[in-house]
Amino acid sequence: MIQSFDYNAVLVILSGVKATLILSAIAFGMGGFFGLLVALARTSGIKLLERLSSAYIDFFQGTPMLLQLFLAYYGLPVLGFPVNPWTAVTIGLTLHASAYLGEIWRGGIQAVPRGQTEAAAALGLSYHHRMRDVVFPQAFRLSLAPTVGFSVQLIKGTSLAAIIGFVELSRSAQIIASTTYKPLLAYGVAGIFYFAICFPLSMYSMRLAKKYNREA
Amino acid sequence: MTDKDSGFEPDHNVSHFAVGKEPIITIEDLNKWFGDFHALKNINLQVAERERVVICGPSGSGKSTLIRCINHLDVFQKGRIVVDGNELTNVARNVDAIRAEVGMVFQQFNLFPHLTVLQNCMLAPMRVRGKSKAEASQTAMKFLERVRIPEQASKYPAELSGGQQQRVAIARALCMSPKIMLFDEPTSALDPEMVREVLDTMVALADEGMTMLCVTHEMGFARSVADRVIFMTAGEIVVDTPPLEFFDSPDNPRLREFLGQILHN
Numbered sequence: 001m002i003q004s005f006d007y008n009a010v011l012v013i014l015s016g017v018k019a020t021l022i023l024s025a026i027a028f029g030m031g032g033f034f035g036l037l038v039a040l041a042r043t044s045g046i047k048l049l050e051r052l053s054s055a056y057i058d059f060f061q062g063t064p065m066l067l068q069l070f071l072a073y074y075g076l077p078v079l080g081f082p083v084n085p086w087t088a089v090t091i092g093l094t095l096h097a098s099a100y101l102g103e104i105w106r107g108g109i110q111a112v113p114r115g116q117t118e119a120a121a122a123l124g125l126s127y128h129h130r131m132r133d134v135v136f137p138q139a140f141r142l143s144l145a146p147t148v149g150f151s152v153q154l155i156k157g158t159s160l161a162a163i164i165g166f167v168e169l170s171r172s173a174q175i176i177a178s179t180t181y182k183p184l185l186a187y188g189v190a191g192i193f194y195f196a197i198c199f200p201l202s203m204y205s206m207r208l209a210k211k212y213n214r215e216a
Numbered sequence: 217m218t219d220k221d222s223g224f225e226p227d228h229n230v231s232h233f234a235v236g237k238e239p240i241i242t243i244e245d246l247n248k249w250f251g252d253f254h255a256l257k258n259i260n261l262q263v264a265e266r267e268r269v270v271i272c273g274p275s276g277s278g279k280s281t282l283i284r285c286i287n288h289l290d291v292f293q294k295g296r297i298v299v300d301g302n303e304l305t306n307v308a309r310n311v312d313a314i315r316a317e318v319g320m321v322f323q324q325f326n327l328f329p330h331l332t333v334l335q336n337c338m339l340a341p342m343r344v345r346g347k348s349k350a351e352a353s354q355t356a357m358k359f360l361e362r363v364r365i366p367e368q369a370s371k372y373p374a375e376l377s378g379g380q381q382q383r384v385a386i387a388r389a390l391c392m393s394p395k396i397m398l399f400d401e402p403t404s405a406l407d408p409e410m411v412r413e414v415l416d417t418m419v420a421l422a423d424e425g426m427t428m429l430c431v432t433h434e435m436g437f438a439r440s441v442a443d444r445v446i447f448m449t450a451g452e453i454v455v456d457t458p459p460l461e462f463f464d465s466p467d468n469p470r471l472r473e474f475l476g477q478i479l480h481n
């Protein structure tokens with residue numbers, strides 16, 4: 001039965017928008033948390049931690065995200081963790097995001113002049129306070145633009161989750177395309193939603209980059 | 217233990233250890249390598265409380281490395297450093313404790329650019345000493361007055377001249393009430409007209425009895441303030457003597473050459 005492309009069809013696609021935003025937010029939040037650990041490990045000065053975190057970053061930057069999602073989806077059950085698409089996608093995206101954010105923030109942390117950490121250390125500040133009060137506030141400014149830029153990549157990247165059966169924006173457009181036989185219209189609407197989310201973020205990221213380049 | 221009230225005045229003819237003082241810094245057989253490069257060779261040095269030591273020597277002779285070992289900004293491979301009774305180890309807690317008692321002033325000021333002058337001075341007392349905001353701010357203002365820039369308290373470092381920034385850096389270190397102050401060429405990055413104001417601050421500090429180790433090529437300062445002047449070349453201390461002998465009858469040929477160059481510039 002062919003359905004018409006009506007208000008309901010748009011609602012289905014909109015619910016996909018919601019799933020995409022939630023998935024992106026979770027991946028960004030958890031990826032941010034683990035990414036911070038990755039960045040700290042990468043700049044810890046402890047050889048073993050630096051090598052491990054560097055290998056971790058290299059793996060996730062050197063393989064396609066789709067493959068990472070497949071590995072999470074098919075790999076975790078093999079390791080004895082049965083997962084539904086939600087969990088698999090969340091874990092896959094979190095790992096992916098943590099590697100990328102870890103690398104971006106490593107760059108930010110290392111761009112803070114060494115004299116800053118040395119001055120903080122010379123005052124007796126502990127590692128915790130050196131990072132929190134001196135390094136992070138300065139690294140934050142430097143990392144903000146690429147971080148927002150990556151969040152755009154991540155939002156677009158969640159569309160790959162459709163392939164392992166997770167219903168997000170792309171997948172819901174696909175469903176509507178096949179029930180209404182109006183693929184152009186369905187994907188066109190989805191495209192508009194992606195654009196409406198991502199374009200302002202991209203612009204924002206570029207504005208930040210310009211601002212901080214000018215100040216630097 | 218301290219001599220703070222005894223009216224002790226440095227006397228160039230008497231070794232301070234003769235006065236029965238425990239050294240506040242003891243460095244024994246210190247050796248440091250950067251990879252294969254032997255940067256410090258068998259350094260032995262004692263500094264008494266309230267003593268002012270100036271360290272000079274050609275570029276690359278290890279002056280910075282030596283004072284940076286004292287607060288563990290550089291790690292050494294061999295030897296011993298004892299600061300105020302605490303032996304320096306690689307344990308973070310021990311290192312942080314020693315750093316809290318040893319102030320350091322850098323050539324490049326290294327103020328925190330995202331914090332105001334006042335916040336720069338308040339950070340460590342609050343985080344390390346657990347002072348309240350009010351207390352920390354009061355102490356900070358006291359020392360900013362001491363270095364004669366209280367009116368800049370709410371500015372950011374980038375809005376200050378080099379000389380002002382360096383005086384803030386000194387005030388920031390003093391807010392921790394350190395027992396020892398280390399200076400690594402504090403005037404070398406300054407425009408000539410600002411050198412004076414920073415040196416004046418350091419002289420005032422010396423007059424108050426602060427124990428000071430200064431790497432500097434300001435020979436006027438060394439002559440008038442130092443109890444001892446140390447000359448280093450190639451990672452070794454080759455001369456360690458009161459300023460009178462250091463400047464007026466240097467018997468080390470390399471020191472004579474060095475002084476010749478310095479005084480000509």
Ligand SMILES: Nc1ncnc2c1ncn2[C@@H]1O[C@H](COP(=O)(O)OP(=O)(O)OP(=O)(O)O)[C@@H](O)[C@H]1O
Pocket residue numbers: 250253255273274275276277278279280281282
């Ligand atoms: N991080 C490092 N890695 C390798 N070698 C270093 C490092 N830091 C310093 N050195 C070397 O150690 C030697 C001593 O350096 P140091 O900075 O202590 O010299 P300095 O006497 O302070 O010189 P300057 O007057 O130029 O400041 C120099 O030859 C320098 O090249």
Ligand SMILES: [Mg+2]
Pocket residue numbers: 279280281400401
């Ligand atoms: Mg130096």
